[in-house]
Amino acid sequence: MNQKKKLEDQLYYAGLIVFVLSILALWIYYRLLPLQLFADGCVWQRVLGIYCPGCGGTRAVNALLHGNILLSLWYHPLVPYTAILFGAFMVSQTAARSTKYRYFKGMRFHNWFLYLALVILIINFVGKNLLRFVWNITL
Amino acid sequence: MDGNNFSNEPDNQDNLSNQNEQTTESNQNEQTTESNNNVYQDYTSNVQNQVPPTQYSAPEEKQTNVLAVVGMILGILSIIACCLNTYIAIIVGIAGLVCSILSQKQGKSGMAIAGIVCSIIGLVLNLSILVIGLVAGPALQEFVNQYGNYF
Numbered sequence: 001m002n003q004k005k006k007l008e009d010q011l012y013y014a015g016l017i018v019f020v021l022s023i024l025a026l027w028i029y030y031r032l033l034p035l036q037l038f039a040d041g042c043v044w045q046r047v048l049g050i051y052c053p054g055c056g057g058t059r060a061v062n063a064l065l066h067g068n069i070l071l072s073l074w075y076h077p078l079v080p081y082t083a084i085l086f087g088a089f090m091v092s093q094t095a096a097r098s099t100k101y102r103y104f105k106g107m108r109f110h111n112w113f114l115y116l117a118l119v120i121l122i123i124n125f126v127g128k129n130l131l132r133f134v135w136n137i138t139l
Numbered sequence: 140m141d142g143n144n145f146s147n148e149p150d151n152q153d154n155l156s157n158q159n160e161q162t163t164e165s166n167q168n169e170q171t172t173e174s175n176n177n178v179y180q181d182y183t184s185n186v187q188n189q190v191p192p193t194q195y196s197a198p199e200e201k202q203t204n205v206l207a208v209v210g211m212i213l214g215i216l217s218i219i220a221c222c223l224n225t226y227i228a229i230i231v232g233i234a235g236l237v238c239s240i241l242s243q244k245q246g247k248s249g250m251a252i253a254g255i256v257c258s259i260i261g262l263v264l265n266l267s268i269l270v271i272g273l274v275a276g277p278a279l280q281e282f283v284n285q286y287g288n289y290f
Contacts, residue, residue, distance in 0.1 A: 010205045042222045043268050047275075054222030078219070111250055114211050118257070121215060 008109050012093045015086065051132060053125040056139050075139060078120050085113055207250040210239030214257025221265050229269070232262040 044052035060075035064083055072080045089107045096106030131137040213235030220228035239254030 007205055043272055047271055052222045054219035
């Protein structure tokens, strides 16, 4: 039980660092976009002609930031999945720590969160390419 | 009444004698059982290699290492980041591989193995794309320019 608590403590502090770094990365991304640092697009699409496992991720983040959860789910389902799980974990843990665990314990971390993320990634990669090459449905 | 008493006296004496006999028999039986118990205890006390009583302990729950979790997250990110930038994806993949291997030293877990697999897949995909882009990039670009963007 103590090891579980220790794991969640470390994940919480790592999550805080990731949250700050992601805000910094978003700021850099929107600042550097006019410089066309990432303007080449996906190398997979240019070289192999297929969607890569991360294709649609940037559009999904944009859609999520604009409040379009369903559109974000269509572009890349891993983005809203991660945002919801990560947000729920961080908010509940912050609330529990600020009240010193008097009212609730906060969301627990389970290993299947990551395994499910991997399954979503694989299904999205296979499904998007099937939609593209079999039914001509593109992103 | 007297006759009854007279007639009952020897019966009472017989009963008393029977009771005494029974008590002596029961005492003898107890002594024999005690002696048997003593014999049994002697036999068991001479046994040297006695099996200790089994101790039932609750199975310990496998705890996931933080490095294993971070390694798997970085492995998944290295697969996803190929869309963003190949160089960043390679760096993330190497970091995930190192974290997963370090977590294996503290204890083997499925999460660490999954992290190693994801990192290796991400590294192989990104390195192959990088090599293809560097070696055959201009030729592919010429092909696309000549025949149009089929895809």
